[in-house]
Amino acid sequence: MNAASISTPGIKESWINYIHDLQDRICQALEQVDGQTTFKEDKWERTEGGGGKTRLMTGGAVFEKGGVNTSIVFGPVTELMRSQLKIDGDNWFACGLSLVLHPNNPFVPTVHCNYRMFELYNANNEVIDRWFGGGTDLTPYYLIKEDAVHFHGTYKNVCDQFDKSFFPKFKKECDDYFVNKHRNNERRGIGGIFYDYQRPTDQQDVNFWMNFGKSCGDAFIPAYVPIVEKRKNTPYTSSHKYWQEIRRGRYTEFNLVHDRGTIFGLKTNGRIESILMSLPPTVRFDYNYQPAPGTPEEKLQQVCLQPVDWV
């Protein structure tokens, strides 16, 4: 049975409503934990179809730079999509939420999440393909084991409600995706979950994957905000900040060299400022920087080189 024969009344509307509601809830929770600054919204439109709401916070008490974006974009399948994304069909639709938060305090981890659905249509506007994807990953600058366990444990709980095989599988996909292959396969952080190209096979399955995405999206606030609350007042020095900026360099390298979404966006007339809001506010690139053996900095680097099963 292919996707075309699946009747899905209201599926897009349900997902669109969900991601907008999630955007509101996440922004509210983050403003509350920051306590100083609010998000500013930029609404934008895309010439080829659709648009988005980019919400940015900068210079907060907790968040140096953070973006929580939603977009609903659609249009004809282009030659570039055919050749580079191996996408067939006549028209496409994508809708998702994407966020990246860069905190001031090096003891508060950076976090990224993205949840999305994609549809492809033939010339008669029938759905010929549909998939769900998403994930959330944590990028600490200092390893605090209980935070890693809390973060991974939150997503394990969500996954286990749907299928016991999901968490180990999607945790591994995350470890395998956010990798600086050019740096001896160092990960950008300590992972989380990542899944992509989940193609429902019937109506029940459409609901299953949409609900899975919604449950993962809902888990963001309980997975991340308690860590921020716990660490946001940890005292830090300029040398902690220095290390944070070195690691932000690795984050930049991953996003610009390897991240499929970023590269595709940059090469296909996406809204540049919304795509690049993921880049850290201040970054250092030192020549051949190596943390001294036995330091907390080296300990963090080691778990990025060798992913750990936290739960």
Place this chain on the structure above:
Amino acid sequence: MNAASISTPGIKESWINYIHDLQDRICQALEQVDGQTTFKEDKWERTEGGGGKTRLMTGGAVFEKGGVNTSIVFGPVTELMRSQLKIDGDNWFACGLSLVLHPNNPFVPTVHCNYRMFELYNANNEVIDRWFGGGTDLTPYYLIKEDAVHFHGTYKNVCDQFDKSFFPKFKKECDDYFVNKHRNNERRGIGGIFYDYQRPTDQQDVNFWMNFGKSCGDAFIPAYVPIVEKRKNTPYTSSHKYWQEIRRGRYTEFNLVHDRGTIFGLKTNGRIESILMSLPPTVRFDYNYQPAPGTPEEKLQQVCLQPVDWV
């Protein structure tokens, strides 16, 4: 007549000697203008064949971070080289000098240059292809017209000694290469010259292109050092530095997203620290940063969007 039939006694040796001598001369001139710090050398070897000498200066009075590197690398043609670089043959050889300098003072421009030769061999170790390439380009943070004229004029003089058509042609190639296509075709700087794949057709032509590369290499010190001397003591504020770090963000974007050499190096087991020495020491990525109309910052941005004929 193809390259295989060109007898070139000592051509590689002559070029290798030249680039090592140039590396010494440039490092000496830069140490002199810095007056505080010297270059540290890292010699490295490549498993597949060859190696290099990476020379780095950090925390200088004038240069916040600078690298002047030479490499002589060779080995069998790999599948990746065949598919991604369209390179045929059994073995290859490349030798060149590459430098990037990031000054502290935002009124001193960043500069990059690279001069190289490449050879391809068949199974009998006969040369089946050979080319020369190179270029030097300037990335100011504030536009000072006389510096732009001096820099471009120096390379025009060199080019004109070889062929009157070279400067306009190679100036345009430079303007067309160092482009952030994802930012409305904004250039990373004000250009200079760039040439690639110059394939000599006979012995005389081999000497011609090697001598052209040497003359361009020799022009680096007179093209750049007088600008540094003139601007290194210009007073600047934290807002000048802020703008410099914003522009360094664009430099980072170009190098990681578009630069052929960087991307190929990262994907083919090049020496990462030598490749990424080009990245600026400190960088800012602000959301949707726009210089105010009529400011010196906007003036600089405008000449990056619309290249100017300076000479």
